[in-house]
Amino acid sequence: MGRKRLPESADGRPTVHTVAARAGVSIASASRVLNGVGGSPETIRKVRAAAAEVGYVPNAIARSLQSQRTGLVALAVEDIGNPVYVAMMRAIEAVVADSGRQLLVHATGGRIDNETALLRRLANRYVDGMIISPIRVTDDHLAALVDSPVPVVVVGQLGADAPVDNVRTDSRQGVALAVEHLVATGRRRIGFVNGPLDTVPGAVRDAGFRAALARHGIDLDEDLVEVGDFQYAAGRAATERLLARARPDALLCANDLIAVGALHALLAAGRRVPEDVALVGMDDTELARMMFPQLSSVSLGSAERGRRAAELLLQRIADPALPPRREQVPPSLVVRASSGAPLPSPRPAGDPFSGPSTGAASAVTTDPAPAAGPPADPASGPVGTPPSHPSSEGASS
Amino acid sequence: MGRKRLPESADGRPTVHTVAARAGVSIASASRVLNGVGGSPETIRKVRAAAAEVGYVPNAIARSLQSQRTGLVALAVEDIGNPVYVAMMRAIEAVVADSGRQLLVHATGGRIDNETALLRRLANRYVDGMIISPIRVTDDHLAALVDSPVPVVVVGQLGADAPVDNVRTDSRQGVALAVEHLVATGRRRIGFVNGPLDTVPGAVRDAGFRAALARHGIDLDEDLVEVGDFQYAAGRAATERLLARARPDALLCANDLIAVGALHALLAAGRRVPEDVALVGMDDTELARMMFPQLSSVSLGSAERGRRAAELLLQRIADPALPPRREQVPPSLVVRASSGAPLPSPRPAGDPFSGPSTGAASAVTTDPAPAAGPPADPASGPVGTPPSHPSSEGASS
DNA sequence: CCGATTGCTGTAAACGTTTCCGGGGAGTCT
DNA sequence: AGACTCCCCGGAAACGTTTACAGCAATCGG
Structure with a gap:
């Protein structure tokens, strides 16, 4: 009672100043203690107590403005209802979480204006980086991608010479x-x-x-x-x-x-x-x-593409000077x-049509889990990755 | 050439200062022009030109620090792979987009620490509000919900007296x-x-x-x-x-x-x-x-719950002083x-067991689209809402 | 022709953090 | 005891915006 009013934020929430004043130290000391760096035992005690009393919670926006990073990464896809994006998201999430960041997902609904708006909004520092899987690409869009203030990796086909990190498949x-x-x-x-x-x-x-x-x-x-x-x-x-x-x-x-x-x-x-x-x-x-x-x-290879895209993104965040890279799954x-x-009546095995191939070096596998029988969890984990050593059989034409 | 080096941000990107210096005006004028408020024709021209030349894009974080809002809303669910959350998300998205905000989704994977971390991170000003649908709730968790610096709406069961906006079903x-x-x-x-x-x-x-x-x-x-x-x-x-x-x-x-x-x-x-x-x-x-x-x-009623939750959230963002509300679908x-x-051999219709009811006032509907026949797009749009006028048939006991 | 209004401009103060830097006290080594 | 190191502290300057405020010129009305 009778206590002088403590400084506080516009909406009445405590700030570092509130805590510092209450603890009788400078904001510098308060900040240091709250970040766990430095401070004498006595100062630490006082600041901790003050923070607890006023219910201090730091303003992440202000912190980001200072530190130039948010610890957030975004993924923009057309439709989260499509399980292919779920698989991709899970793979990305795993990598991103490992780096101590959090993944946010945005569904664009295929509306390209929405996607561009997202780029202009999110990519302008709300997130440290962004993975985007567009299904339509316009020049305008591409331009927004290229000069995003924040690293962007594209999953999917993109103009051959676009200077953007890119993970694609064929x-x-x-x-x-x-x-x-x-x-x-x-x-x-x-x-x-x-x-x-x-x-x-x-x-x-x-x-x-x-x-x-x-x-x-x-x-x-x-x-x-x-x-x-x-x-x-x-x-x-x-x-x-x-x-x-x-x-x-x-x-x-x-x-x-x-x-x-x-x-x-x-x-x-x-x-x-x-x-x-x-x-x-x-x-x-x-x-x-x-x-x-x-x-x-x-x-x-959606999961694999997601994983690679996430790795590319993290590398670029770490070193923005990297040249643009392209990977293919x-x-x-x-x-x-x-x-x-x-x-019932197929042509015999010697069928002339079964010979010529696409020149594809990719694998054809037969899923071991048939529709009947007691299979061993055919759908456990995020989409079992296909065999990674493609046989070159049939690669003649 | 020989031009004095313009002020720029730490990572070399232009800031308002860069633009202002280049246009030969103050940062205040530059900011005003860039926000489309005020400025003489000549100033507008110069600032626009300068901004275009240096490729200025505003730093949203700094803007948010000043304006105390981000225009972002988050949804946290356990698993985006579950279509029920997709339906909920679509409903929320529609409402949120109408308000000119963007929706971000985070999959917590049911890990409660993850959810709490998200609350402490995102809710601390990165977003203007948050909808969260937890499947496990601890006291710690609840505490984090209650004193979130930012409005939070919970979808799902919650302790009866928790002072948090809440949309549930039975x-x-x-x-x-x-x-x-x-x-x-x-x-x-x-x-x-x-x-x-x-x-x-x-x-x-x-x-x-x-x-x-x-x-x-x-x-x-x-x-x-x-x-x-x-x-x-x-x-x-x-x-x-x-x-x-x-x-x-x-x-x-x-x-x-x-x-x-x-x-x-x-x-x-x-x-x-x-x-x-x-x-x-x-x-x-x-x-x-x-x-x-x-x-x-x-x-x-996932879509309906999502819609209501979004509305509750927007209302609370508009007026944080609102008392906590609870809705039920x-x-x-x-x-x-x-x-x-x-x-094949059911009991006759007079079956004593078919009489007693739960006292439920909820509807039982038969989906008009059978498995065969040419149905009219049974799955078009975001999960058709069930009939809204519940018949009270069978509600005797 | 002068005072009031209008419209534009620049200075400076926010927003809430982190961090650089210099000062000062306590301890240690010679 | 003096010089040196080490640690802790507070003041102040960032980070990049928006905006309140005041100064100033030009226009308008009387």
């Missing part, structure tokens, strides 16, 4: 792996359910699909190609449209969400999977293993029940 | 709805695959399950209860353990991820769903609709194929 080759597999198991009328063509992955996969078919000497029937967006509902709807006008014996989907939608459409239409129609997704998310039958899927195909069983 | 009643439904369709050996009992939802659901069975006069066979965690793999493993020692004719799962695991275990064990075993999940996520057969699920049951068909 989804064109991924598509080729899938087509090759389907052709090898005797499928000929291979359909493709894609995402929007004005997105980078959509465009690349479309081109890859056409090229792969051509390489196997198959004429593309445009009726077998459908486009939706990268979501479950759109995948289902697109597949229904496709089925209404064509009779594929295999279906490749641009991601696993679409593939799940396709599976529903197929079952609802009375087609058996894989007997009537073989189904292959992309991204090899946990969703693929959750389906019945379990889905074959092209792994684009090879795709691989994981074969499961949805495309496992060959057609 | 998952106990949700469990009751499911049990009632299963009993009404003639099931008697109802199993329960739960999450960890040391979590709030796990404990509540366990208690709710036991109470509901008792209310229907069914003795609980402990062999029919299993515990894992709230993930797919654990759900599958737990169900396999359960099936190895008991023969349920229905299975209630503490969330949809577990239910999907259970579905796999059941199919792998050769049980038909729903003919042999009826299956009901919880949370009514999009995953439930993605399964085949589609899963019945207890909706706990009623659960409802969505019946789909996985529990739709009654047992």
Whole structure:
């Protein structure tokens, strides 16, 4: 009572000044004690007591302004509902947490203005660095990336000469792996359910699909190609449209969400999977293993890409002068029940079409966990990484 | 050339001082122009030009220190891999974006220290507010919540008298709805695959399950209860353990991820769903609709809870003096194929067990989209909200 | 033609921290 | 005992903004 009013922040919360005044020391001493550096036993006692009494909690913003770092790292993806980003996020999180930082995620919803706004906002010092996986890229966008005040790593395709750290995969080759597999198991009328063509992955996969078919000497029937967006509902709807006008014996989907939608459409239409129609997704998310039958899927190494991106980012934060780097993670195909069983009357093994290959150096693996039987936790941990020593079999053409 | 070196920030980036010096005006004028408030035409021109030339981008941290706000809001959940949180996040995002703020998400992985650390870090001014959905709550944790320097809203059960904004549901009643439904369709050996009992939802659901069975006069066979965690793999493993020692004719799962695991275990064990075993999940996520057969699920109104939480948070940010409020969202049951068909030889309709009810005023709806047929995008948009006018049918006891 | 209003400008003080630096006291070595 | 080291302390200057305030010129009204 009668005590002189202590200095405090605008909203009434205690500051270092409050604590210092209460403890009868300077703010410098108070700050030192609160940071655990220096201070005599007596000073430490007094400051600790004062801090506890007033309920002092430091203002992280002010601290960051001084220290020029926040200890935060952000990840921006289109849609957290897509399990591929969840896998990527988990991998990133692990690396980031190891460095004592915290990861924040932002879903852009594919709206590019949103993404640019995020860059302008977050990257302007709210975070120490940022990993971003855009599905559309404009010049404006690219410019914002390049001169971000804070290190940025891009996961995904980017203009060849963009001076930005970049981790990518070759989804064109991924598509080729899938087509090759389907052709090898005797499928000929291979359909493709894609995402929007004005997105980078959509465009690349479309081109890859056409090229792969051509390489196997198959004429593309445009009726077998459908486009939706990268979501479950759109995948289902697109597949229904496709089925209404064509009779594929295999279906490749641009991601696993679409593939799940396709599976529903197929079952609802009375087609058996894989007997009537073989189904292959992309991204090899946990969703693929959750389906019945379990889905074959092209792994684009999302977890691995995430891990690498995080490492790149941390290195750049540590040394911003590093030259821009680019890393590539090879795709691989994981074969499961949805495309496992060959057609009842396949061509014999000597099939001329099963010979020529894409020139891909990537692995094709058969998932050991079948749909039935007591498997050993097929979905434990963040998406088991595919075998890392790609066999070069079939790399002739 | 020969120009005097302009002032710049420690890391070589331009600051307001740089721009001001270059434009030959004071920093005040520069700041005003850059914020679009005031300035003569000539000044505006000069400052704009200077800013463009040096590539000025404002330091958001410094701005926030001054303005006491960041325009950011955070959401902390256990696991973004769980679609229930995705639904919640989407609902929150919509509200938050409307207010011109951006939403950041952090996955705590259920590690409570992580959550507390996040509170101490983020909530100390990096964000304007925070929504948090803890599955475990300790006193320490609660204390951190209560005296967060920044508004916090909790989604989920919380001690009755905690002075924190809180949006909850009644998952106990949700469990009751499911049990009632299963009993009404003639099931008697109802199993329960739960999450960890040391979590709030796990404990509540366990208690709710036991109470509901008792209310229907069914003795609980402990062999029919299993515990894992709230993930797919654990759900599958737990169900396999359960099936190895008991023969349920229905299975209630503490969330949809577990239910999907259970579905796999059941199919792998050769049980038909729903003919042999009826299956009901919880949370009514999009995953439930993605399964085949589609899963019945207890909706706990995640999207609605998210929306309300966001509104509460924004209101509190606007007026921190508001008294703590608590809102409740009623659960409802969505019946789909996985529990739709009654047992081949059910008791007649006059079954004494189908009469007594839980006293629940919550809705039971039958999802109009069956597993087959050309449904109208059953999963479009962020999880269609369940019917909002709960019929009071069956609410007798 | 003079006083009042208007509009722009620059100086300086915030915002809440950390940290550099110089002063001073206590201890140790010669 | 004097010089040296070591440690602790407080004052003050950062970090990069925004903004209250006051000075000043120009315009306007009478």
